Amino acid sequence: MKTKKIEYHHNSVKMVGYLAWDENQIGLCPGIVVFPEAFGLNDHARQRAERLAKLGYIALAADIHGDGQVFDDMASLVPAIQTMYNDRKEWRGRAHAALTALLSQANVDKHNTAAIGFCFGGACCFELARSGAPLAALATFHAGLIPEQDGDARITAKILICNGADDGVINRDALNAVTAELSRDKVDWQLIHYGGAVHSFTDPDADTRNLPGFAYCERTEQRSWALMQQLFSEAFARH
Amino acid sequence: MKTKKIEYHHNSVKMVGYLAWDENQIGLCPGIVVFPEAFGLNDHARQRAERLAKLGYIALAADIHGDGQVFDDMASLVPAIQTMYNDRKEWRGRAHAALTALLSQANVDKHNTAAIGFCFGGACCFELARSGAPLAALATFHAGLIPEQDGDARITAKILICNGADDGVINRDALNAVTAELSRDKVDWQLIHYGGAVHSFTDPDADTRNLPGFAYCERTEQRSWALMQQLFSEAFARH
Numbered sequence: 001m002k003t004k005k006i007e008y009h010h011n012s013v014k015m016v017g018y019l020a021w022d023e024n025q026i027g028l029c030p031g032i033v034v035f036p037e038a039f040g041l042n043d044h045a046r047q048r049a050e051r052l053a054k055l056g057y058i059a060l061a062a063d064i065h066g067d068g069q070v071f072d073d074m075a076s077l078v079p080a081i082q083t084m085y086n087d088r089k090e091w092r093g094r095a096h097a098a099l100t101a102l103l104s105q106a107n108v109d110k111h112n113t114a115a116i117g118f119c120f121g122g123a124c125c126f127e128l129a130r131s132g133a134p135l136a137a138l139a140t141f142h143a144g145l146i147p148e149q150d151g152d153a154r155i156t157a158k159i160l161i162c163n164g165a166d167d168g169v170i171n172r173d174a175l176n177a178v179t180a181e182l183s184r185d186k187v188d189w190q191l192i193h194y195g196g197a198v199h200s201f202t203d204p205d206a207d208t209r210n211l212p213g214f215a216y217c218e219r220t221e222q223r224s225w226a227l228m229q230q231l232f233s234e235a236f237a238r239h
Numbered sequence: 240m241k242t243k244k245i246e247y248h249h250n251s252v253k254m255v256g257y258l259a260w261d262e263n264q265i266g267l268c269p270g271i272v273v274f275p276e277a278f279g280l281n282d283h284a285r286q287r288a289e290r291l292a293k294l295g296y297i298a299l300a301a302d303i304h305g306d307g308q309v310f311d312d313m314a315s316l317v318p319a320i321q322t323m324y325n326d327r328k329e330w331r332g333r334a335h336a337a338l339t340a341l342l343s344q345a346n347v348d349k350h351n352t353a354a355i356g357f358c359f360g361g362a363c364c365f366e367l368a369r370s371g372a373p374l375a376a377l378a379t380f381h382a383g384l385i386p387e388q389d390g391d392a393r394i395t396a397k398i399l400i401c402n403g404a405d406d407g408v409i410n411r412d413a414l415n416a417v418t419a420e421l422s423r424d425k426v427d428w429q430l431i432h433y434g435g436a437v438h439s440f441t442d443p444d445a446d447t448r449n450l451p452g453f454a455y456c457e458r459t460e461q462r463s464w465a466l467m468q469q470l471f472s473e474a475f476a477r478h
Contacts, residue, residue: 165422165430182434183404189434190462191404195422200425219473226469230462 001053003046006060008101010093017066017101018046018061020053028109030136030236031102033128034061035095035121038081039204040070044118046201055229058108062098063086064091064124074211079121082198088127088149095128112136112236114157116228118202119143122161126178129155137235139228141202144170147177159189160231162224164197168213192227194220240292242285247340249332255307256340257285257300259292267348269375269475270341272367273300274334274360276442277320283357283442285426291355294468297347301337303330303363313450316398320359327366327388334367346392349409350377355467357381359440361400368394374457376474378467380441383409386416393467394421399470401463403436407452431466433459 003020018041022027032052036045045061051058063069064084070163071077103110114137117125122143129135132153139160159182163175175191182189194217200206201217202224242259257280260268271291275284284300291298302308303323310316323330340463353376356364361382368374371392378399398421407421414430421428433456439445440456441463 123302150293159434165418165428179404179432179434187434188458190431191434192429192431193254195398195418195426195430201420220428227466230465234458 001050003050003053006101006105008097010097011090013066013067013094015063015094015097017041017063018019018049018099019059019102019105020046020049020061021058021105021107022053022056022181025056025107027107028112029056029058029107030112030114030232031105031108031110032057032059032113033095033098033102034059035064035098035114035115035124035237036061037118037200038077038120039072040065042063042070043149044205045121048116048118051225057232058105060102060104060105062095062096062121062124064094064121066094085146091124092127092131095124096133098132099128112139114232114235117143119200126155129153129157136237137231139231141224142167142170142197142199145175145178147174148181154185155187157187158231159234160227161189161191162190162220162227163193164194164217164220165193165195166197166199166201167199183223190227190231192224194223196220240289242289242292245340245344246270247336249336250329252305252333254302254305254333256280256302256337257288258298258341258344259285259288260297260299260344260346261292261295264295266346267351268295268297268346269351269353270344270347270349271296271298271352272334272337272341272354274354274356274363275299275300276357276439277316277359278311279304279310279384280307283444284360287355287357290464296471297341297344297401299337299341299344301360301363303333305333324385330363331366331370334363335370335372338372340368351390351449353377353471353474355379358382360438365394368392368396375476376470378470380381381406381409381418381436381438384414384417385410386413387420393424394426396426397470397474398422399466400428400430401459401466402430402432402460403438403440403456404432404434405436406438408438421440427465429470431463435452435459
């Protein structure tokens with residue numbers, strides 16, 4: 001497996017993504033954008049890209065904050081997220097720039113793309129899909145989803161939402177609103193609640209952040225990752 | 240694969256189950272009770288037992304109504320179900336008799352047992368577990384679950400609940416009450432909602448019953464069956 005940093009831009013923001021691929025794959029491979037937790041492009045997101053590469057995909061862990069910024073505390077993090085919430089056009093522009101950067105890489109199959117996202121990154125997946133990106137699949141993990149806006153493009157991707165049943169960080173009403181939208185639009189969606197899991201269940205570092213309601217759950221991490229693979233195997237057409 | 244009918248009893252009720260196994264398996268195999276939809280032990284339940292046998296399990300499709308009765312209409316079905324709801328001791332006795340009949344078969348691994356159930360059969364799984372049966376796993380499909388009673392044994396099985404997101408037949412409040420119980424007891428549970436799926440989504444015959452809110456959904460049938468297999472692979476200890 002190989003990895004490298006990739007610079008890409010949206011307006012005046014320079015972003016530094018992390019590409020991972022298996023150099024032994026022959027021909028086109030599905031391309032997957034990995035949207036990190038709100039903290040930014042850290043080890044967790046890089047490792048997810050590497051794991052996807054080992055599965056035969058070409059994965060780009062995206063930088064949403066620009067300049068590869070990573071936040072360690074909520075005080076600095078919240079304003080960065082709020083900027084995106086307040087300016088969805090900017091947010092979507094950055095998400096789209098990640099997808100475009102991925103598609104510009106050699107051997108990425110433009111007709112078989114997906115996005116996965118963790119926490120805030122799950123919301124990034126939805127913003128990308130709502131802006132019209134023709135993703136085949138979209139998987140989110142402990143994501144704080146937010147409802148659509150007027151004029152959004154209809155989502156066509158197959159969707160998997162993996163949620164900790166005891167996640168007190170995310171807004172459950174918003175989650176229900178999103179699944180209601182998906183049902184209205186006859187999207188192929190799945191939502192799984194994992195008993196015993198709270199926010200950030202995929203992240204082994206969650207336990208050391210000392211954030212209330214954040215914790216790693218190994219069994220849930222493994223189950224949700226397996227379910228994502230199952231989704232991809234359904235969603236990616238064979239050529 | 241081989242199959243045979245098995246007679247077993249609870250009090251004065253004679254029940255006629257359907258056993259399926261793979262005669263090429265060597266040594267002990269996990270044993271799985273299949274609780275049918277409320278209609279009774281019909282082709283749907285028999286086929287599920289046969290599919291489990293092909294996976295290497297020994298499966299008994301249970302007869303809950305006695306004498307192998309199968310109902311085709313709701314008018315005759317409802318009183319039979321109501322009898323069980325009104326007398327949980329009798330209900331559990333019949334469910335337990337099925338498990339006992341399975342365990343008495345050659346080559347069933349008594350330490351690796353599970354129950355699966357469809358519709359009313361999902362509720363049967365829970366009654367069996369609540370009566371203290373040491374099941375390793377329990378999977379339900381479009382099940383109308385009902386909350387516990389005082390004095391129930393704590394459930395220890397790993398649980399998977401597969402639910403059609405648009406199922407208007409089941410009681411969603413009761414489902415939520417059940418998952419709250421499971422969380423309270425720190426049970427390892429998963430609940431998946433499948434977009435676009437309604438009641439009876441595993442049953443190809445659902446479409447011909449002309450029952451409002453019943454319909455087969457092939458993709459959901461396949462996904463939920465795969466998830467059940469994943470659960471079993473986690474739950475059954477290797478010797």
